Amino acid sequence: MASESGSPVAVYSALVANFVIAITKFLASAVTGSSAMFSEGVHSVVDTSNQALILLGLRRSRKPPDARHPFGYGKELYFWSFVVAIILFGFGGGLSFYEGIKHVRHPVTIDNPTWNYVVLSIAFVVESAAWILAYKELRKAEGDTPFFRALRASKNPAVFTVLAEDTAAMLGLLVAFLGVFLGQLLGMPILDGVASIVIGVILCLVAAFLAFESKALLIGESADMETIESVRAIAEADEAVLEVYDPLTMHFSSRQILLNLGVRFVADDGRIDIVSAIKRIERAIKVAHPDIRRIFIEAEGPNELEE
Structure with a gap:
């Protein structure tokens, strides 16, 4: 973006990637009946919505100072990143839990998982590309600081939110793959539901991290x-x-x-x-x-x- 909050390239790339991936995941879920794939579709929809909110926050944070806000609107981006954390926890994590528990109680056998494997592979490549773009943005700001320390030190939600969500997305894809693959290999379709629950846990953990970081920035963090x-x-x-x-x-x-x-x-x-x-x-x-x-x-x- 403008000089206030860095470039939105990482956010735009993640938004487009997640929108396309969400459609393919839901199609694969509809064809195969996979709970883990449905949870991944929900995950991508939530990520798409969240990136749209971050873009909204970026735009609103550019507003110039006025009489009521003499220091400007920069902190509005921190508010929207907190909203992102709430949505990710409640909608993303909650729906994945629900879908997983439903399929654990009533497992659905996946007769032809080929669609799942194709979609998961494509999604992993696309998510990796979006993650690399966000990682480069982080490195521009934080230099050679170790990754997790740089993520915690970043004051730009447009970067650390995308990185955290894309990291969760890649972990979720691996879990979904294992759930489908092991369920087929071992003849245990219940593992597909278990994978959905694990994806829900990942989403909730990432949401908690984002909420903590956003809260600290809203309260007011000092320079390093x-x-x-x-x-x-x-x-x-x-x-x-x-x-x-x-x-x-x-x-x-x-x-x-x-x-x-x-x-x-x-x-x-x-x-x-x-x-x-x-x-x-x-x-x-x-x-x-x-x-x-x-x-x-x-x-x-x-x-x-x-x-």
Whole structure:
């Protein structure tokens, strides 16, 4: 997207992929009667809806600041990502559980699983391609940070939501394949229903992860410690600064950070222009960290903190 929240390429690719895959999964389920395939179809429908909601959040988060929201609408994307988690848990996980339990109680023998294998194979290739695109977006923002740490550190729901859902999708496809294959191999059609229940568990776990991440962002997460220490070092390097204290930061979007910085200046003996020093510090911080859009500096004299 625009500069506020990164590119929506990963979201668009995942949306198109899931829409096409959902249709093929439901067709395969209708032909073969597979519960696991039906659950995978539900999974893809939920993912498609969720990506549409993320795109809605991306669009609405671009709205410029106004009198009621002077810091902009960046956090609206975090709200929609929380809605995504609720839908994934309630609709995706719940319906997969229901379908799985129904087929465990009343197993359906799959006479010709060929359709299932073909659809699952195609779906895995398409989901993998969408996952790779989202992974590249994550790497652009997080560099060489280990995958799970980078996923937790990401402040962009358009990236971590797609990655989490695509990871769940690929795991679900493997489970569905095993359910159908082992059910045929062992003559135990009940395994198809068990696979559907396992898919439901996967969806609920991913939904819980997304809800936790979205909640933290809605409450307000600080910038990473590397950024905070860099800001402190930049301010302390100015000749007019005696001490830097209480650096407070908060993300309003993945690329919009608020900074409040306490600065204790040296005594004003006519050689130090405090106003110029503040502007100098703000300029240096924004050059080093373009994502820090708003800076508030609390200026203190050399003796004020001691009082």
